[in-house]
Amino acid sequence: MSATPAEPAPRQHWEQLVRFRGESDWPEGSKVEITDGTIVVTPPQAVPHHRIAARVQRSLYTVLPEEWGVYQTLGVAHPSRGRLYIPDLVVIPDAVVDELDGGDPAPLTAAELVVEVTSPCNASYDRIDKAAAYAQAGVPLYVLIDRFAPAGPTVTLHGEPKDEVYQELQRVKFGEDVRLPAPFGLTLDTGVFPLGA
Known part of the structure; x- marks a missing residue:
């Protein structure tokens, strides 16, 4: 997958976007992110979405170093690229989270693993935009759980970011194992993983 580098967001514009995002009254349960200097609002997710995230989170805790955490609602930011995301799951060292002030996002560059579960309204966003953004930030692994892939539900493991682009390490259909x-x-x-909408 290739990505076109985004122009860096001017600092003042970035601060205005973050302030607007934090102070505005968004629909309850929605995910409010910033991508390439634009605010993106995603409606609340369905139960199967949350069940998949919970199952992956439970599995991750069986192997994580004690000093790392798995977070479902932690914002991660890459200000120089004008991006602030709330991944379905992000693995990040606890020391990084402990240094955050209030509701500040963590640096995306500190993430060890990001997991996204697609929804009908955001599938292409997770497949393309977020894959590019996570690779550009140097996140070592990105797991895309794509319930709405055109050929049927799949899980894709992206890794080894080089020149801001991921390598596809593995792609499986639901029912197969991902290592x-x-x-x-x-x-x-x-x-x-449940298949329901």
Whole structure:
């Protein structure tokens, strides 16, 4: 997958966007992110979406170093690219989170793993925009759980970001295993993922 580098967001514009995002009254349960200097609002997710995230989170905790955490609602930012995301799951060192002030986002560059679960309204956003953004930030691994892939539900493991582009390390259909490399050394059983909308 290739990506076109985004122009850096001017500092003042970035601060205005972050302030507007934090002070505005968004629909309850929605996810409010910033991508390439634009605010993107995603409606609340369906139960199958949350069940998949919970199953992956439970599995991750069996292999994580004690000093790392798995977060479902933590904002991660890459200000120089004008991006602030709230991944479905992000693995990040606790020391990074402990340094945050209030509701500040963590630096995306500190993430060890990001997991996104697609929804009908954001599937292409997760497949293209976020994959490019996570690679550009140097996140070592990105797991895309694509319930709405054109050929049927799939899980794609992206890794080895080089020149701001990921390599596709593995792609499986729901029901097959995905093996996360070190430092995780975890096999995810995708057969337990619900298929419902």
